[in-house]
Amino acid sequence: NAGVTQTPKFQVLKTGQSMTLQCAQDMNHNSMYWYRQDPGMGLRLIYYSASEGTTDKGEVPNGYNVSRLNKREFSLRLESAAPSQTSVYFCASSRGLDYGYTFGSGTRLTVV
Amino acid sequence: DAKTTQPPSMDCAEGRAANLPCNHSTISGNEYVYWYRQIHSQGPQYIIHGLKNNETNEMASLIITEDRKSSTLILPHATLRDTAVYYCIEGSARQLTFGSGTQLTVLP
Numbered sequence: 001n002a003g004v005t006q007t008p009k010f011q012v013l014k015t016g017q018s019m020t021l022q023c024a025q026d027m028n029h030n031s032m033y034w035y036r037q038d039p040g041m042g043l044r045l046i047y048y049s050a051s052e053g054t055t056d057k058g059e060v061p062n063g064y065n066v067s068r069l070n071k072r073e074f075s076l077r078l079e080s081a082a083p084s085q086t087s088v089y090f091c092a093s094s095r096g097l098d099y100g101y102t103f104g105s106g107t108r109l110t111v112v
Numbered sequence: 113d114a115k116t117t118q119p120p121s122m123d124c125a126e127g128r129a130a131n132l133p134c135n136h137s138t139i140s141g142n143e144y145v146y147w148y149r150q151i152h153s154q155g156p157q158y159i160i161h162g163l164k165n166n167e168t169n170e171m172a173s174l175i176i177t178e179d180r181k182s183s184t185l186i187l188p189h190a191t192l193r194d195t196a197v198y199y200c201i202e203g204s205a206r207q208l209t210f211g212s213g214t215q216l217t218v219l220p
Binding site: 044045048059103 | 146148153154155156157158159160161199207208209210211212213
């Protein structure tokens with residue numbers, strides 16, 4: 001039972017490049033989330049998907065897009081990477097409202 | 113901005129109970145209190161959550177005051193592996209806002 005799997009684990013991008021961060025869960029969870037964590041700070045919600053077919057903005061959505069491809073997969077896309085997007089990105093899933101999250105191990109992204 | 117207040121750091125002796133306080137004075141009636149921890153740079157780990165009543169699971173106990181304005185997470189027998197940042201969060205599972213948390217250091 002893998003839980004929440006994020007790929008890649010590390011990535012270096014040049015300013016202006018695009019990339020997609022992948023996230024998949026095998027727990028049949030309804031809700032999925034993308035967070036970012038900057039050094040020494042707490043996590044901030046970028047986007048979430050309460051259920052398959054729906055997505056909503058979180059606290060810091062600018063510069064990002066998401067796709068809930070199916071119940072298992074929720075991807076995060078950076079169309080034109082900026083140095084301010086250097087961060088650790090965490091994907092999470094939950095059975096739904098009132099349940100705890102299961103987090104992935106993170107993607108460490110550096111934009112130069 | 114995070115809506116909870118936690119001490120930035122605490123120490124605890126190995127084998128003793130760790131009691132982590134949290135103030136959430138703006139919590140509304142239908143919002144839960146969630147506790148997570150993050151060990152070094154790993155993904156956060158869910159610990160426990162509650163609405164009104166005290167809760168206990170295999171990891172910890174959660175004590176919520178009657179007015180729901182504060183809570184305490186109790187790790188009954190802290191080990192070195194419990195050294196982590198502990199986050200207390202109020203809200204719905206739809207949007208959890210993580211603050212700075214409490215750095216708990218368990219000392220040998």
